[in-house]
Amino acid sequence: MNQDGALCLIVGTAVLVGIAIGICYLVTMQTALSRVAPHNRMMAPGMVWLGLIPCVNLFWNFMIATRVPDSLRNEFRERRQDDGTDYGKGVGVTLAVLNLVSACMGPGLNQAGRQAGVAGSCISGFVGLVTLILLVVFWVRIAGYSRRLAESDAAPPDWRRKLAAFDEDEDGFGRGETAPDQPKPPPDGYQGHDPGQYQ
Numbered sequence: 001m002n003q004d005g006a007l008c009l010i011v012g013t014a015v016l017v018g019i020a021i022g023i024c025y026l027v028t029m030q031t032a033l034s035r036v037a038p039h040n041r042m043m044a045p046g047m048v049w050l051g052l053i054p055c056v057n058l059f060w061n062f063m064i065a066t067r068v069p070d071s072l073r074n075e076f077r078e079r080r081q082d083d084g085t086d087y088g089k090g091v092g093v094t095l096a097v098l099n100l101v102s103a104c105m106g107p108g109l110n111q112a113g114r115q116a117g118v119a120g121s122c123i124s125g126f127v128g129l130v131t132l133i134l135l136v137v138f139w140v141r142i143a144g145y146s147r148r149l150a151e152s153d154a155a156p157p158d159w160r161r162k163l164a165a166f167d168e169d170e171d172g173f174g175r176g177e178t179a180p181d182q183p184k185p186p187p188d189g190y191q192g193h194d195p196g197q198y199q
Contacts, residue, residue: 022052023052026048026052028143029064032142032145033071035150036072036074036075040078042068042074057099058099061095061100062093065089065095069087069088069089069092069142072087072146081152088145092138095134098127098131101127102128
């Protein structure tokens, strides 16, 4: 394999890996939005997939970075579980800004001279590393909030928990049943030992 072929293979592999990571990332965003009640959503879950379109994604990253956290905030506030944070919004916006800077930096580096190109490559590498770290942080935070919503939905409502506890505690045998060895009360009706019986 010649040098050009190896370079094409490396670039192609990197592109495929990037697309796979992007798909997994957007699946997490979509899942989080789908667990939010429709009236609390700032974005429809399926709209996150616009983030795969080249150039459009530079703008859409800002939409995801703001509307997904805002949707989560609305949902947790309605459930009275708001933790007072920004739900990753600050990290997401910073990530979107760095993605935009990286996209604009590439053409500029190609036009620069050799020395400027070397310095620009170092800066670009640093920005890329910071972007990757922020992506992981934002991704993990949204996934964590999404998991909290899923766990909350799986738990029984408060009235079911209270009813289940009442059923178990009543009479000490659950569901108000009497003990197996406890004699049952006699049926209503005539009883021979009644003091008021007919003579």
